[in-house]
Amino acid sequence: MMTYILTVDDSRIMRKIMSGAIEALGFQVLEAGDGAECLAQVEAHIEEVCLILMDWNMPNMDGLTALKRLKASELTNTIPVMMVTTEGERGKMVEAIRAGAANYLAKPFAEEDLMTKMVECLQDRLNLV
């Protein structure tokens, strides 16, 4: 059963902020501090993760690299990934979308915008109306 939304950010504060929005939508939260931790969490919860919120700039493994790894695997390429990042340039957005990102949200963001974009991603994934 897909009940988890995985938030990937090296900032604990950002993970807390996003966790509040995730729980408000009725989902449970998984957390990762970088791209490598993200891949480990997905592997451990592959049947339960319905969406990943991915920062771009992180130590160890950045978000774009993690996104590409997820999209390169048949086991994980259907999990939608939304980039949530300070990388606001159009070129960066295009790069992420081409790599398979389902949506893109630039920081700073209003909580309502985060929730709206999460619902857009989840509609496709869970056939929500």
Next chain:
Amino acid sequence: MMMMMMNATGQGTNMIDAKLVNTVMQAVMEVCGTMAGTQVTLKEVIPTLDYKPIGDISSVIGISGEQGEGMLTLSFTEPMAGLLVGRLLGMAPEEITSEDMCDGIGELVNMVSGRAKTSLSEDSGSLYRLSLPSIIKGPGHEIGGRPKNCPFLFLVFEAEGHSFILQVTFRHF
């Protein structure tokens, strides 16, 4: 037009132009308003010849690209940092741990710098990179590795009776 020019001898011109100042000013207001629900006003802009240690806690981020490099530093007193981070998390300032405070202040400078980077990149057509934010604590804290011979601008902001400082420098190659 607000512009500092300390060394206009061709290459290596050190100036901070109005566009950058306006960009970071808007970014501070937007980040504090959108993420922390806090109205911030710019009280003063002071040109200086170098970085000055100020406040109890600072977050620093470097920005670099083909056309130049710089640094942004946000400095706070502990009460101001607690207030802003508390607002980010929807918590009272006294509930904020030292770890949360450091992380929150780092994220604030990260978002402000991200906005500035986006604007610089779009204006110049070349990409800029941000370093990961660093946090320095303690009264009179110094920041090593900052750009040499670069003028800084102090931007003094005020929110809810507290002040905080953004120090910015940018050197065009």
